[in-house]
Amino acid sequence: MNKPKSYIGLEVHVELMTKSKMFCQCSANYFAKEPNSQVCPVCLGLPGALPVPNKKAVEWTVLIGKALNCKINNVSKFDRKHYFYPDLPKGYQISQYDEPIANNGWLKVKSQKSKVKSSNNETMKQSNNEKLFRIRRVHLEEDTGKLLHVGQETLVDFNRSGVPLVEIVTEPDFDNADDVKFFLEELHVIIRYLGVSNADMEKGSMRIEPNISVVSSQLSVVSKKSKTEKLKTEIRLPNYKVEVKNINSFRFVKQAIEYEVERQIELLGKGKTPLQETRGFDEKKGVTYSQRSKEEAHDYRYFPEPDIPPMTFAKKYIASINIPELPQQKLKRYIKDFKIKESDAFTLTRELGMTKSFEEIMMHPEIRKLEITAQEVVNLLLNKFRNQLSTDKTAEKLIEEIAAVKKLKVDIANSFNEAELNNSITLIIKKNIVAVNDYKKGKLNAVMFLVGAVMRELKGKADPIIVKKKLIEKLSI
C-alpha cells in the first residue's frame, strides 16, 4: 500500500504597522486602547463615508511581494467581498480578488530537519536541505472589528476595523507540518526585517490558516510537454480541502496540521472522503472541530470597489521600492566575511536587533584594539548579552563590556593556577561517572554539565571555554 500524501497550503495574514489605517486617518495602533476610541465615519462604515487607500500600506505590500520574489502587477485594484457579520461595519470587506498587487513568487527555506522529505512541487529545487515553496499571491485588504463576549452580551470594538492587512497565499507545496513551521518562521523573520509589521502571533498581527488535504493512494501524475518542450508534471490535487482557522502560534499550527492529517488519513482508511469544510482549532485539546461546511460556504459576491480607482504602478515606482538585506543573505555574508559558525550566524540573523548590534560592534574602530575574533563577539552576544540587546544598548557600551570580559579572561588566564584547574577536572570526572559515560556513549551535551560542575568547583573563576577544551581532552584519553 502506498503511503498517504498530504497537500498543505497556507493563508497568512499580516497586519501592517502603518501610522494610519488602510482607508482613513485613524491610528492603526489599536493594541490595548480604549474600545472604539480609534474610529471615524470611514472605519465605522457610516453612511456616505468613503475609503481612500493608504499609500504606505500599498508600498509595503509591494515590498513584501518583492521580498517573496513575486511579480508586482502594473495594474491592481480593490474589490468588495460581501458577508454579514457584526464586526464588519459596511457589510463588505475591501479586499483584492482577481488583480492582487503581487503574485507568482517563491520562498526558499532551509529545512532544519536532518531528513529531507520528498516534496509536492516537482519543479522544486533541492540542495543543501533547501526547499522552495511557491507563493501564489500577496494582496492588501482591511481588518475587521473585534467582538467581545461579556456575559450574555456581545460588544463590538471597531478600533481594529480598517487596519491594513496583507494576505499571503502559498501554493499547496507543503507535505508535512515541520516544513510549514520552518517556512512560517522564515516568513516571520522576513516580515520583521522589512519593518512592516511586528508579526506578533499572540497579538494577532500575524494569523495563519492552513488548508490541508490528503490522498491515500499514489497520485495519477499526468506528464505533458509544454511549449518550451520541457517535461512538466501536473499533479492532480485531492478534490476537497479543509481549512483550519483560529490558530495563534507556530506550535499550534504544527499541532493542528498533524492532527488534521491524522484525522483525514483515518477517514480515508475507512474509505470515506473528508468533507470540504472550515474547522477551528481547540488549543487546549489539541484538536480541530467543524465550523462550517461547503454547503454553508459564503458567496462573497466580489465586484470591483467603485469607490477606489484601479492602481497603476509605473516600473520606476516598483524599482524604487528597495528590499533590505534579508536574513538568508545576511547569514551567507556573515559566514563569508566574519568566518563565524553557520549555526551561530543562523541564530544571530533570526533577530534584526541582534544583527544590528553585531554589525555596529564589528564596524566600530574600538573593536580592533581588543584583538577579539568575530566568533568570540558572537559567542558573547548570543550567550552573555542576549537579554540586554533589547534594552537599546549602544555599540560603545557593548564594546566596553566585551572589553571587560576579555580583560577578566586575561586576568583569569594570568592569575589562574593551571594545576588547580587540572585537579578540579580530575575530581569532577571522578564524581560524575554517569555524565562521563553518557558523553562517551555519544551524548555530547553531557560535557556541558561537567563544565558547569567544574565552574562551580572553581567558584566561577575560570573561562568556561578553556574548561570545556580541557575536559574534552581528558575525556577522550
Add this chain to the structure above:
Amino acid sequence: MEIYYLTIKEAIGGLKKKSFSALELTKACLQRIKLIDKKLFAFLTIDESRAIEKAKEADRLIRKSTEAFRTKPLLGIPIGLKDLFTTKDLRTTAGAKIIKDYIPPFDATVVRKLKEAGAIILGKTNEDAWGHGSSGENSDYGPTRNPYNLDRVPGGSSSGSGAALASGECLMATGTDTGSSVRLPAAFCNLVGLKPTYGRVSRYGIIAMASSFDTIGHITRTVYDNALALEVTAGNDPYDATSSSIPVLNYASFLEKKIKSLKIGFPKEYLVEGIDKSVEENFYDTIKIFEKLGAKLKKVSLPHTEYAMACYYILVPSEVSSNLARFDGIRYGGERNLFGAEAKRRIMLGTYTLSAGYYDAYYLKAAKVRRLIKQDFERAFAEVDVMIAPSSPSIPFKIGEKIDNPLQMYLSDVFMCPVNVAGVPALNIPSGFIEGLPVGIQIIGPHFKEELLYQVGSAFEQETKFYQIKPEI
C-alpha cells in the same frame, strides 16, 4: 415679486444694496414653508433656529463689508439639502424609515463647502428613499407633490428639492443624480438642474446609491445661479478617491459667450417610439430656437442606446445591494424589514446579478456594455460640441400612475440613464409648458466641460425666459 422667488443673483444684489437682510430672506422662506409645505411635502426636516442664527451671522458679515461675497459667494442664500446629504447634528434619513433617527457626526464635503460659502441651510428635502425612484413616490415618508399641479409628481428622486425651489421655499436646493434624479425634478418643476461629470463634485458624505454612477448636483432657477453654485461645490476632495483634480473654472464667466456656429447634436435614437407626441414637438421647437441663435444642429448616433437601460438596471442594483448592506440595524438605524419595496427589489436584483454563477452573465457583461456606451458618447463628441435631448419622454405624470409598474417607472429615465452610464455632464433647462406642466431638455457635454453646458443653456434661457413663470399654489 416676493423675495423668496428671487434668483440667487438678484438676492445677492438685494443683500448688497441692503434692500432686505439675510434674516428677512430666510424668514420669508421659512414662512413660505409653513404656509404651503403641508400641501407639497417638500421638506422632511426644518432646521429653523440654526437657519435664523446663521442668517443673523450673514447679516453681520454683510454689514461689515459687501466684500464678504468675494469669499462667501452664497452668503445669506437660503437653501434646501436633499436628505442624502449627510449633515452634522442634523437628522439625515435618505428618505428611508430605517434610519429615521440618524443624526450624523459629520458634514458631507459639499455641505461643508456650502456652509463655508455662507449658504443658509433651511432643512432637508424629501426624496425617493435612497434615491431609488423617478417620481418621489418611493419616499418612506410620503410623496412630494408638483407645485404646478398638486396631483402630479415633481420628478425624482430629488423630488423635495425640485418642489421646494419651484414653490419659493428656498433659493437653491441640492440633489444627487445617479440616473436622472437632479434633471428629472428640474424638468418637471421648470428649473435648471445639473448632473456634473462623475468625479467633478465630491461624493464624501453623500449616502451612496450606486457609487460608480452617483453625481452630486444642484437645482437652481437660472443657469447663472447654477454656474455660481458649481464653483462652490466642485473640486478635488482628499476624502473622495474618485474626485478629479481637474481645475474648477469660473463657470459664470462663460455665460456671455455666444453659441453662434457651435455644433449641437441630437441623438436620433432618442426620437423614436415611446416618446409623447407633445414632448417631441416641444423638442423640435427647441431645435428651432437653437438654430435661430446660430448654432449648427446635427443628427448624431448613439448606437448602443437600446442596451443602456438594461446595462443601468444591472450595474446600479449590484452596487445598491452592496451599499445598503451596512444598514443592518447593529450600530444605528432600525431592522432591515423597514426597507421599502423598491429598496428590497433593488437589493434582490443586485444580490442576484453579483452571485457566483451569474456574475459573468450579468455584472461583467453589463460592465462591458458600459464601455461601449461610453464610446458612443466619445464618438459623438468628436462630431459635435454638445448634444441636446428631451429630458423625459413624457410630461409630469399623475401621482399613482406608474407606481404599480416598476418597469414603466424605470422608463421615465430612458433619456437620462445613458448619461450616467457614460459619466458625462448634463444640464436640464426649462423648454416650455405642455398642458400647463413644465418640460425640459438636457444639454449633454463631454467629460468635465460643464462650462459648455452653461454657455449653451444660458443662450437658450436668455431667449426663452421660461424660468419667470411661477406656479400658483
